[in-house]
Amino acid sequence: xxxxxxxxxxxxxxxxxxxxxxxxxxxxxxxxxxxxxxxxxxxxxxxxxxxxxxxxxxxxxxxxxxxxxxxxxxxxxxxxxxxxxxxxxxxxxxxxxxxxxxxxxxxxxxxxxxxxxxxxxxxxxxxxxxxxxxxxxxxxxxxxxxxxxxxxxxxxxxxxxxxxxxxxxxxxxxxxxxxxxxxxxxxxxxxxxxxxxxxxxxxxxxxxxxxxxxxxxxxxxxxxxxxxxxxxxxxxxxxxxxxxxxxxxxxxxxxxxxxxxxxxxxxxxxxxxxxxxxxxxxxxxxxxxxxxxxxxxxxxxxxxxxxxxxxxxxxxxxxxxxxxxxxxxxxxxxxxxxxxxxxxxxxxxxxxxxxxxxxxxxxxxxxxxxxxxxxxxxxxxxxxxxxxxxxxxxxxxxxxxxxxxxxxxx
Amino acid sequence: xxxxxxxxxxxxxxxxxxxxxxxxxxxxxxxxxxxxxxxxxxxxxxxxxxxxxxxxxxxxxxxxxxxxxxxxxxxxxxxxxxxxxxxxxxxxxxxxxxxxxxxxxxxxxxxxxxxxxxxxxxxxxxxxxxxxxxxxxxxxxxxxxxxxxxxxxxxxxxxxxxxxxxxxxxxxxxxxxxxxxxxxxxxxxxxxxxxxxxxxxxxxxxxxxxxxxxxxxxxxxxxxxxxxxxxxxxxxxxxxxxxxxxxxxxxxxx
Numbered sequence: 331x332x333x334x335x336x337x338x339x340x341x342x343x344x345x346x347x348x349x350x351x352x353x354x355x356x357x358x359x360x361x362x363x364x365x366x367x368x369x370x371x372x373x374x375x376x377x378x379x380x381x382x383x384x385x386x387x388x389x390x391x392x393x394x395x396x397x398x399x400x401x402x403x404x405x406x407x408x409x410x411x412x413x414x415x416x417x418x419x420x421x422x423x424x425x426x427x428x429x430x431x432x433x434x435x436x437x438x439x440x441x442x443x444x445x446x447x448x449x450x451x452x453x454x455x456x457x458x459x460x461x462x463x464x465x466x467x468x469x470x471x472x473x474x475x476x477x478x479x480x481x482x483x484x485x486x487x488x489x490x491x492x493x494x495x496x497x498x499x500x501x502x503x504x505x506x507x508x509x510x511x512x513x514x515x516x517x518x519x520x521x522x523x524x525x526x527x528x529x530x531x532x533x534x535x536x537x538x539x540x541x542x543x544x545x546x547x548x549x550x551x552x553x554x555x556x557x558x559x560x561x562x563x564x565x566x567x568x569x570x571x572x573x574x575x576x577x578x579x580x581x582x583x584x585x586x587x588x589x590x591x592x593x594x595x596x597x598x599x600x601x602x603x604x605x606x607x608x609x610x611x612x613x614x615x616x617x618x619x620x621x622x623x624x625x626x627x628x629x630x631x632x633x634x635x636x637x638x639x640x641x642x643x644x645x646x647x648x649x650x651x652x653x654x655x656x657x658x659x660x661x662x663x664x665x666x667x668x669x670x671x672x673x674x675x676x677x678x679x680x681x682x683x684x685x686x687x688x689x690x691x692x693x694x695x696x697x698x699x700x701x702x703x704x705x706x707x708x709x710x711x712x713x714x715x716x717x718x719x720x721x722x723x724x725x726x727x728x729x730x731x732x733x734x735x736x737x738x739x740x
Numbered sequence: 741x742x743x744x745x746x747x748x749x750x751x752x753x754x755x756x757x758x759x760x761x762x763x764x765x766x767x768x769x770x771x772x773x774x775x776x777x778x779x780x781x782x783x784x785x786x787x788x789x790x791x792x793x794x795x796x797x798x799x800x801x802x803x804x805x806x807x808x809x810x811x812x813x814x815x816x817x818x819x820x821x822x823x824x825x826x827x828x829x830x831x832x833x834x835x836x837x838x839x840x841x842x843x844x845x846x847x848x849x850x851x852x853x854x855x856x857x858x859x860x861x862x863x864x865x866x867x868x869x870x871x872x873x874x875x876x877x878x879x880x881x882x883x884x885x886x887x888x889x890x891x892x893x894x895x896x897x898x899x900x901x902x903x904x905x906x907x908x909x910x911x912x913x914x915x916x917x918x919x920x921x922x923x924x925x926x927x928x929x930x931x932x933x934x935x936x937x938x939x940x941x942x943x944x945x946x947x948x949x950x951x952x953x954x955x956x957x958x959x960x961x962x963x964x965x966x967x968x969x970x971x972x973x974x975x976x977x978x979x980x981x982x983x984x985x986x987x988x989x990x991x992x993x994x
Contacts, residue, residue: 517861517862518862518865520862521862521863521865521866522866523862523865523866523869523882580858583859584858584859585857585858585859586851586853586857586859589840589844589848589851589859592837592839592840593837593840593844593848595839596837596838596839596840597835597836597837597838599833599835600834600835600836600837600845600848601837601848601849603819603831603835604835604848604849604850605819605820605849605850606848606849663837663838663839664839
């Protein structure tokens with residue numbers, strides 16, 4: 331996965347005469363990947379438990395629109411509180427998150443307790459939430475501008491941490507990485523379980539720190555804001571993505587909820603016989619997905635400084651693709667949160683690399699489609715131990731993608 | 741097990757009846773199990789042996805009849821009731837989540853947690869290792885997904901789940917079906933081990949050789965009724981087959 335990303339990055343860097351691996355491009359890449367990656371972390375758990383959510387793009391659009399109307403119409407005008415209050419962004423975000431959780435709970439309940447396949451329920455949601463945008467009393471008008479504090483959630487010149495706070499974040503990240511390795515080691519020691527060789531653990535900790543520091547130094551600090559000329563620092567959407575990734579990973583790997591999600595995906599019958607409340611667990615995966623849609627909706631509307639009716643269109647496909655490219659299996663039980671985040675970065679790298687190469691949008695879609703199928707084909711082949719099939723898939727995929735890229739250059 | 745009349749049985753099911761609609765799947769069966777004993781339940785398809793065991797496990801409670809555990813009358817209305825009386829079931833298809841490791845499966849649905857409510861994987865791995873020491877000392881793969889384990893090792897995981905939670909009464913449904921000879925031998929050793937610890941085992945099986953190898957007593961069922969319970973040492977395989985097929989009770993049956 332990391333290797334594939336390295337190949338893509340180096341390939342585009344070479345093809346674009348050194349335009350890809352620049353602070354500016356990577357900084358933009360990180361911001362552009364954030365909203366899809368945020369949703370992909372939740373999609374992993376849904377797919378792991380053998381379900382699917384096709385409604386995320388429409389749900390994002392609907393919640394984004396509601397949040398925009400909330401901060402631009404209801405709070406300042408309907409409630410008469412005025413524009414740009416310090417609390418506006420927080421209330422708006424809270425309303426969005428609660429709305430997302432509620433809609434997720436409804437969809438999840440119909441799936442888990444109603445016994446309707448998730449594909450059908452969320453296909454319905456796909457139509458319903460998009461349609462509801464036009465029934466909000468604004469006739470689908472674009473809602474803009476948004477609250478100034480809310481805009482900071484989307485990144486942009488002011489929506490970044492700046493140099494000092496970025497370095498603080500980096501130091502916290504390094505301490506966290508070292509601490510988690512050390513604590514895991516100590517826990518296993520206490521129970522006299524086998525631990526990895528000390529060198530390996532130290533290596534993991536050092537490597538994590540190097541990646542964190544290098545990322546902040548070369549990308550976040552390296553990119554100077556085109557307006558102020560100061561180092562930008564880590565963009566807020568990326569900070570949100572990091573927090574979401576940590577929280578969802580913790581839920582997936584260290585909480586009973588996550589264990590049950592994976593158990594249901596691995597063997598639903600065993601989960602049931604083990605006394606797990608499988609229905610409630612499945613419903614909760616949809617609640618989490620709804621919350622993450624709200625967070626992603628905040629990032630996207632804040633970044634646009636507007637809510638438009640087609641916000642989030644086709645996002646469901648990008649989110650599912652990110653999870654699948656990141657190693658989540660449709661047969662259930664397999665998939666990691668970090669993999670899905672990397673998958674989102676891979677997808678966005680392809681898009682942004684092809685933009686640098688001036689490849690037209692339809693050709694971009696073709697390439698992403700080829701990469702998606704190739705990635706899953708290779709994964710399936712490796713899982714069955716068929717190295718030759720994997721090699722053939724890789725070759726065919728690369729040749730086709732190269733062909734489209736070469737002929738699609740304008 | 742000749743002194744069955746004088747000791748208190750671990751489990752006694754008296755005059756159990758279970759019906760599905762008009763069909764009497766189990767019709768007035770009385771059966772018992774003593775500590776450290778293996779009682780095989782045999783019979784053709786539809787004889788009612790699985791239904792009888794489902795009644796004991798709480799998966800499908802009996803319509804009438806009494807169940808005694810250690811001489812005390814108990815009510816078993818669901819799987820949780822059964823567990824509180826120390827009754828654990830090992831299903832034919834093992835009911836393991838393939839993508840989760842051995843300790844995760846042993847504790848599935850009953851996870852150990854830290855003070856913050858997080859999964860305590862180390863404590864679970866440690867407890868699994870301890871129970872495995874008793875069951876299958878060669879077992880080392882605590883942290884690999886059970887998908888990659890052999891059939892016998894998977895069986896060990898399923899049994900460890902029951903043993904760790906202090907099962908007194910084990911119900912094993914076709915434990916050696918779909919296992920190779922070496923793995924069957926492993927399961928056989930495990931059953932001997934459990935017997936020596938005083939655990940009573942109900943063994944549902946189709947395999948008459950297995951039954952004669954593993955069981956102390958054999959209860960034969962036919963069309964929902966008990967044909968008879970015999971001491972393995974007092975009957976021949978042919979006599980048991982005659983019980984299964986024709987419902988013929990040999991002279992040695994008690």
